[in-house]
Amino acid sequence: MENTLMIGVVSLLCIFAHVPSLLLRIVPFHEKISAKDKCRLTAIYLAGLAVDFGICMWMGINQVIDVPFYKVNLIVFCIVMAVVNVQIVRGYTKVHLFVFGIVADIVMITLAVGAYISSHLGMQGDAAGIAQTSVIAIIIYAVLYPLLRRLMRYTVTPFLEIDCKNYWDSIWFIPIALFFASIFSDSADVYTSTFGQMLSKCLIGAATILLCISIARDHQRFRNEEKMNQQIDQQKGYYQALTGQVLAEREARHNFRHQVAAIKGLLDADDLQGLRDYCDNLELEQMGKVDIPYTGNAAADGVLYHYGCLAKAKNIDFPCAVI
Numbered sequence: 001m002e003n004t005l006m007i008g009v010v011s012l013l014c015i016f017a018h019v020p021s022l023l024l025r026i027v028p029f030h031e032k033i034s035a036k037d038k039c040r041l042t043a044i045y046l047a048g049l050a051v052d053f054g055i056c057m058w059m060g061i062n063q064v065i066d067v068p069f070y071k072v073n074l075i076v077f078c079i080v081m082a083v084v085n086v087q088i089v090r091g092y093t094k095v096h097l098f099v100f101g102i103v104a105d106i107v108m109i110t111l112a113v114g115a116y117i118s119s120h121l122g123m124q125g126d127a128a129g130i131a132q133t134s135v136i137a138i139i140i141y142a143v144l145y146p147l148l149r150r151l152m153r154y155t156v157t158p159f160l161e162i163d164c165k166n167y168w169d170s171i172w173f174i175p176i177a178l179f180f181a182s183i184f185s186d187s188a189d190v191y192t193s194t195f196g197q198m199l200s201k202c203l204i205g206a207a208t209i210l211l212c213i214s215i216a217r218d219h220q221r222f223r224n225e226e227k228m229n230q231q232i233d234q235q236k237g238y239y240q241a242l243t244g245q246v247l248a249e250r251e252a253r254h255n256f257r258h259q260v261a262a263i264k265g266l267l268d269a270d271d272l273q274g275l276r277d278y279c280d281n282l283e284l285e286q287m288g289k290v291d292i293p294y295t296g297n298a299a300a301d302g303v304l305y306h307y308g309c310l311a312k313a314k315n316i317d318f319p320c321a322v323i
Contacts, residue, residue, distance in 0.1 A: 007060030010127045013134040014056050014070065015049045017111075018077055020141035020148075024103050025081065025096075027149050028156035029089050037088050044084050052077055065127045074111075075183070078104060092160065094172040099156060101175025102212060105205040106148060108182060110137040112201035116194075151209065155216040158223075167219045171212060178208045 022045050026033070033041070052073065059065055082100040086093055114136035118129050141148075159167045182204045186197075 004061065007057060007065070007127070010065055010131040011053050011056035011060060013131045013138075014065070014073065015053045017074070017134040017137055018049060018052070018081075020138065020145065021078065021103050021107050022081060023145075024106065024148055024152055025085060025099050027152045028095070028099060028160070029085075029092070031157075032092075032160060033089055041084070041088055044088075045081070048077065048081060048084075060127065065130060067130070070130050071183075074107070075104075078107070094168040095156060095160065097176060098168065098172040098174075098212075099152070101172075101177075101179050102152070102155065102209065104179040105175050105208045107137075108179060109202050109205040110140045112198045112205075113137075113140060116198035151213070155212050158220060159216070167215075171215050174215075175208050175212060178204055 026041065055073070056065060059069055063069075078100065082096055085099075086096045089096070111133060114133040115129075117136050118132040121132065182201055
């Protein structure tokens with residue numbers, strides 16, 4: 001009975017170690033997931049944790065919960081949940097793969113630190129040592145969670161739009177490759193007990209995270225420069241149109257006397273049809289022009305004029321009021 005209780009505690013701690021990684025994997029997609037899909041994900045996560053608890057209990061009772069089982073169980077569970085995320089939150093396959101890799105690197109760091117501390121507390125790669133490692137890892141997660149959450153949102157959330165395809169093509173494989181390179185460099189039964197082993201995993205994980213942050217920062221700067229150049233182009237178009245309107249106003253004032261004379265001539269001749277045609281021509285000239293907005297804000301004026309021209313080209317009414 002006592003042994004079964006111990007196995008139950010170890011199994012419970014093993015599945016609790018999955019929870020922070022589940023939360024981190026879904027953080028970047030928070031605004032993209034409907035309430036219904038959030039409920040579905042929660043139900044599947046709970047079901048997955050329950051099944052994994054059963055597997056750990058069966059393994060503890062019939063075999064032994066050791067380091068190889070713990071590693072394989074952790075990786076398989078993460079892969080299964082990543083597949084679930086891909087199926088429910090669709091359209092972001094490479095994003096999910098990137099998130100899988102970077103969260104796996106975070107897990108690797110926390111467990112490496114936990115295993116190192118556990119070994120120095122007298123525990124080795126047995127069930128008790130694995131339970132202690134899980135507890136330490138969970139504590140590290142809890143302390144660092146706000147920072148890890150910001151990391152996920154910084155490297156993922158701003159680049160979920162379709163126009164960021166190049167970003168994901170260049171970055172999705174990096175954390176996965178470095179994670180598996182680290183995992184496969186050790187045999188399955190290696191327990192992180194030396195400082196060198198812990199430092200090696202921490203450096204690989206930290207280098208991966210810093211590399212991804214650097215790429216995200218550079219891509220964000222590139223996007224900002226693109227938006228700024230687009231705004232500059234829009235403002236150039238606006239100022240050119242404004243200059244053209246000023247010249248047109250001068251020409252209109254110059255031609256006004258001729259237009260009045262033409263109208264008087266048509267009236268004197270009692271040519272109502274000619275007068276109507278002449279007025280229609282003047283109206284058509286005005287219809288082909290886009291009103292030049294003036295809000296006092298150059299960027300806003302440029303944007304309004306740009307989209308006003310697009311609407312005019314497609315014969316779409318573009319009323320706007322800027323407050």
